[in-house]
Amino acid sequence: MEIRALGCYGSELPGYRLTGYLLNRMALLDAGTVTSVLSLDQQKQIDYVFVTHPHLDHIRDLSLLADNLIGRRKKPLLVVGIPQVLNEIKAHLLNNSIWPDFTLIPNIHKPVLMLHPILPEEPTRFGKLTVTAFEVNHTVPAVGYLVSDGESSLFFTGDTGPLGNVWTGLAKAKDLRAVLIESSFPNELKELARVSGHLTPAMAGKEIEKLARGDVKYLITHIKSPHLKRMQKELTDLQVRSLHVMGQGEEIAL
Numbered sequence: 001m002e003i004r005a006l007g008c009y010g011s012e013l014p015g016y017r018l019t020g021y022l023l024n025r026m027a028l029l030d031a032g033t034v035t036s037v038l039s040l041d042q043q044k045q046i047d048y049v050f051v052t053h054p055h056l057d058h059i060r061d062l063s064l065l066a067d068n069l070i071g072r073r074k075k076p077l078l079v080v081g082i083p084q085v086l087n088e089i090k091a092h093l094l095n096n097s098i099w100p101d102f103t104l105i106p107n108i109h110k111p112v113l114m115l116h117p118i119l120p121e122e123p124t125r126f127g128k129l130t131v132t133a134f135e136v137n138h139t140v141p142a143v144g145y146l147v148s149d150g151e152s153s154l155f156f157t158g159d160t161g162p163l164g165n166v167w168t169g170l171a172k173a174k175d176l177r178a179v180l181i182e183s184s185f186p187n188e189l190k191e192l193a194r195v196s197g198h199l200t201p202a203m204a205g206k207e208i209e210k211l212a213r214g215d216v217k218y219l220i221t222h223i224k225s226p227h228l229k230r231m232q233k234e235l236t237d238l239q240v241r242s243l244h245v246m247g248q249g250e251e252i253a254l
């Protein structure tokens, strides 16, 4: 599987873009950053967007992507998520007030976007990808995704605090090559991390211990950019051999 970080930060500053990962050039994990990075031709090739939760830093470019794609694709772009998350997007973003309802544009038979609900822990096929949502711990309904393309698989936590059963579910995934795990705030701000449903480097280290797999890469995502330097040091201090802080624009083949 090829993964490209269109944006990998938890807050936006010049040179630091919000969360959006392109998989095999045809699917997105979250859509915080899409349209400012991909050409129109590349945007047209995206068939699926797997949305972890409805926070703006994860869905912002869904609106702008829909606008760019109108009349340019034969099939609707599928926006995939658990029902609670899709309902929030429909009610608060595609509500004909903040933004037009692109699930009805240009018409209901051939819309630009189609919302496609999936249930947690039920593997579902999307083209060559098999995708399973796992509920995670955030301040709003949120999931992480296990994505497999038949050759390798990847787990993306999205935004989350400490996890329980998810790691047990992943322990069996034989072809798991990487875990994209969030870490948002430095250790000193652990109380803020706790109340906002995020992880510090020390907390992420504990999650990595729970999964206890030495055969996967741990890719750190969603760092709040103003804290980047300090957090890079705190993450290095964890001394996890296969840990890597994602860099913007970085492409990794799993």
Ligand SMILES: [Zn+2]
Residues within 6 Å of the ligand: 010, 055, 057, 058, 159, 222
């Ligand atoms: Zn976020």
Ligand SMILES: [Zn+2]
Residues within 6 Å of the ligand: 053, 055, 138, 159
């Ligand atoms: Zn969030």
